[in-house]
Structure formats: structure tokens, C-alpha cells
Amino acid sequence: MAHSSRSLKAQLLRHDVLLLLVLALEIAYFLNFARNFGTPDNLSNIVRHSAEIGLLALAMMPVILTGGIDLSVGSLMGLCAVLFGVLTHDLHWASLPAASLTVAAGLVAGAFNASVITLLRLPPLIVTLGTYSLFRGLAEAITQGTKTYRSFEPAFLQLGELRPAGLPLQAWILGVGALGFYVLVHRTTFGRSFRAIGFSPEGARYAGLPVLWRTALPYLLAGGVAAVAALLFTARLRQARADAGTGYELAAITAVVLGGTSIFGGTGTVYGTVAGIAAIAVLNNGIGRIPAVLKAGIGGELASLLTGALLLIALAAPGLSKLLQSVRKQSTLPASANPSPSPTH
């Protein structure tokens, strides 16, 4: 038992170290080859541009920890952005009540996902695939696919510009979000039950946990967070459109998986997810600053391509290393029984 927990720890440690190594390599490479990468301006740029994906990833992490997935968060961002545009423009609401209602709508959408998944015990992937299409479709139907909402109240647009204490507001929001999810996942009984449910839902039920309600909570939170991300996105780009957040669910899932959370649920850390977010944010920013890429104008495509490839590698890595380990064990077994100190000593 002691041995297996140690090797698990070693594995986690290795994953974290590996991720930090990737991050360091990225930074070293971009410092040398990307234009104006290391400037303070660009650092705050990286944070400003990664806040939405970062928030989605933080909210996705408990979902994946319980063994689920939420594919609808990117689409929900689009729907929330459009809803905010409708409230402020077509209905002439002030920004604050409109933003509050948008967040409430996000929570309702999250509650919808949660209740269909838990009450009817349907697989999260097909339910959120349905809402992925439904939310984006509603956003497109409301805007007729083309309408863009512009010219918001200056006070609202400040959300994208403010720099309290010299740091962009997004950095503060992301920091508070990370802290909040850290406390939820690592320091509360709720968080421990996410892990237990992801590890074995049946076991969690026999242990007396309210599995339904605790499986539902992460989806509810993800809905609310998607709405907040939509508001930040709208304030930063100064416009609200139906295609806000397209593909963000992939980036969020990638950050979580890169950060060492098992895609099968049960294990993972919030700080790993933060490191995963940083790796993706730096990649997205740095790629676009390499002169050749900049010249061809393919930064966005290349960044998405590498995100997809990164996710494939991060997914395949644990399986491949396990495969290699078993091969190595088979070849070394006859020579020496067990090179590491065994628990029987």
C-alpha cells in the first residue's frame, strides 16, 4: 500500500515537473524567437487574453474530477454574450442589472445541464453535446447569425481596462477564481467528495455521500463561470457576438488535462490546472509573435492546432508511459527482483 501511494506521488510529481519544464521551454523559446515577448506590457496582455479560458478551465476542473465533462461552456459564453447585448441594447437596461441577469442565466443553463445529467442519469458527454448545439444555436437565432452589439457603457468597458494596483483586472479575477476553486476542491468536504465520486460513484454512494447533488454542483458552477467569462470577453473586445467563446471548451479541457487531472476523474489538482492554463496562454501569445507566423497571419490557426496536438500528447502520455513501464518491468524482472526499497524491509 505504502509503495503504491509513493509511486502515485512520484507520478504526480513527475507530471507537475514535466509541465513546468514545458512552460519553461516555451518561455525560453519565445524570449529568443518571438517579437516583444518578454515586455511587461506583453505579460499583462497574456493575462488579459487568457482570463476567459482560464476561468472556464478552473470551472471545468471539478467537472472532470467527478468523472464528467462539460462541452457546452464555450457555446454558453456565446449565448450569455448575446443575452447581455440584448438586455443592454434592445431592452435598454443598465449594465449592472443586465450583467447580474446574465450570470443568473448562466447558472440556470448550468442547472439545466446538471439536472438532466444527474436526475435522468444520462452521460454528461451526450447531454452537454446537445446543449453545445442548443446554446450556440439560440445565440445565432437571436442575432440572426450576423448581428453584433457594440457601444457599451464606459463603466462596463472598464472591466476590460482597469488595472487595480498595477495589475490588469483580469489577473485579479483569475487569481480570486483560482483561490476559490482551490479552497473548494482541496480544502472542503465538497472537494473531497468530487474526488471520491470521480474515483468510484458507487463507492461514494455507499460511503453516504449525496452523490446526485455533489455531481450537480460543478455543472452549476461551470454555467455561472461561463457567464462571467462572457462578460469579461465582451468588455475586452467591446462587442458581443453569437460566436463568442467558440472552441474555448477544448482549450479549457486541454488546460485541465495538461494540468494532470485524470480524464477519467478521481485525481487532479487546481494548481496543476493553473499551470496548464499558463502553458496554453503563453503558447497562444508567443506563437503569434514569431516573425514568420506573424507575417503569414496564421497565429490563431497554429495556436489552436498546437492546443489540439498538446491535448493528444497529454492524453496519450500516461498510457504510453504505463505501457513502457510494463515492458521495462518485464525485461528487468528476471535480473533483479525489485530494485526499489520494498515495503517489507
Next chain:
Amino acid sequence: MNRYFRELSVAGALVLLLALLGIVAPQFFEPQPLLSRLTAQVPTLVLTIGIAMVMITRQIDISVGSQFGLCAVLAGNLLTGGLPLPLALPLAATAGAAMGALNGCLVAWLGLPSIVVTLATMVTWAEVLRLTQQGRFINLPAGVQWLGLSQAAGQTALLAASLALLAAMAWLLKNRSGGRHLYAVGSDAEAARLSGINPKATTFWVFVFMGALAGVAAVCNLVQSPQVDPKCGTGLELKAIAAAVVGGIAVNGGRGSLWGAFVGLLLLATINPALTFLHVEAYWEKAIQGAVILLAVVADGIRSRRNAS
């Protein structure tokens, strides 16, 4: 009756919708536009056959739209480069099968969840396509559209070929051991393994076959217009999944038939033109598709809960 409840209720809904159209918009049934509308669904039908098989094996593949786009652009570029048309089909199918093999390796041999694997390959292939093609359309040489036949003959040929494929695959799934293996693996992979089936190999080959079908579907789409749109595959995966789910393919694997998926596709394909005829805006398509997927899975969920209690 109970066994085919889903197929029959979907067919009933389809008949009702068609009857409604017959009263409100009889012009829907004019032969030539109807034939065109049916032929336009052939690529989706081919994808739906594959998706249904993947879902019966208890997996999912959302990368088929991207595979479809890449195969279409590859075949289009080769055709403009002078490749004879009959060779386009095997080439596109091989390219698709190779992409399917990557999914299959990761899912079957490394045991990774298919939704995440195919999400990653979906984006990767879509971006490869965007990088290489940069949104450019490909003008196809003369003699490719409608296989060099007249439009009506070409449409009839495509429709007949796809229906023959559907019938053949439906028969294979129902009556041959290879087909039954999909159901066995989808119901309970461990039980299947204990009864001598290799679930990993079955899963792998289903993904390979799905990829090959994506290539075939791409060619079926390519011969319908004088140009290749590099975005032609976008969103097709959802259409195919929606058709399969509506047609009674269980999301938990092991249940459903290709004929059901076919009826599901017909229903979904009728909803959109019906909306146009009933003067509802076409922008609602994606929302309705999502709602229909949810409705179908919720109906399944309620039925299975009622059966359980």
C-alpha cells in the same frame, strides 16, 4: 411493438410532419427539388451509418466533420491535378481510414475516452485544413460534377448507391458475426472479451471504418457541386450524431439499428426545409438540432428509469 417503439415513433413523427407539409406546402413534394433535397443528405447519411456503428460500440467520434473536410480538400486538389475520378473514392477513403486509425489507436489501445480524443483530433484536423487551404475554394475540373452524368441521373445514382450501402451495412450488423461483435462490445466489453471477442480490435476497426466512411461521404459531397468548400464538413458530426440519437441508437451502446438512424436522419432533414416552408427563420437550425438531441436522450432516460423501477 415495444422493441421497435423508438423507430416507430420517429417514423410516426416523420409521417405527421410530411402530412402537415402536404397540406400547408404541397410544393415540397415536387419531384426534382425533392430529389435534390434527398441527394443533399447522402453525405450525412454515409456519416450517420458510421456514427451509428461507433455509438453501438459505446464510443463517439466528433472528429468526422473535420475528417470529411480534409478528405474533400485532398480529393479536390488531386482531381484538379489530373487524378481520374474513379481513383478519388479509394484515395479519400484511405486518407479517412488513416485518420480514423489514429482515433482508434488512442481509444482502443491506450483506453482513452473517445470524446476527448476525437475532440482533440477534430480541432487538429480542422486547423491543419485551415492552415493549408486558408479558406480557398477548389474549382473542380469538368466531368466531376454528377459523375459526368446528367444531374437527375447523377442524383439517382448517388441516392441508390448510398441506400445500397445502408442496406448492406444494416444486414451485416444484424446477421453477421462481425456486426454482432459491435453490439456485444457496446453492451459489455468484458463479457464480450470472455466470450472470445477482442474488444480492442473491434473498437479500433470501427474507428478505422468510420474514417473510411468520412472519406466516402466527402466524395459523395464533392460530386454534387463544381467547387469544394473547405468548410464543407463543419458541424456535420453533430448532424450525424443527432440523426443516430433520434433514431434510437442508445448513447450507452449496444442498442439501435441503422434503419432507425436512417429514419432519424430523414426526420431531422425534413424539419429544416419544413421550417422554411412554414416561414420560420433558418437561423434556428442549430438550436433545434440541439433541442432534438436533448429531447431524444431525455426520452431514453425517462423510459429506462421507468423500466428500472
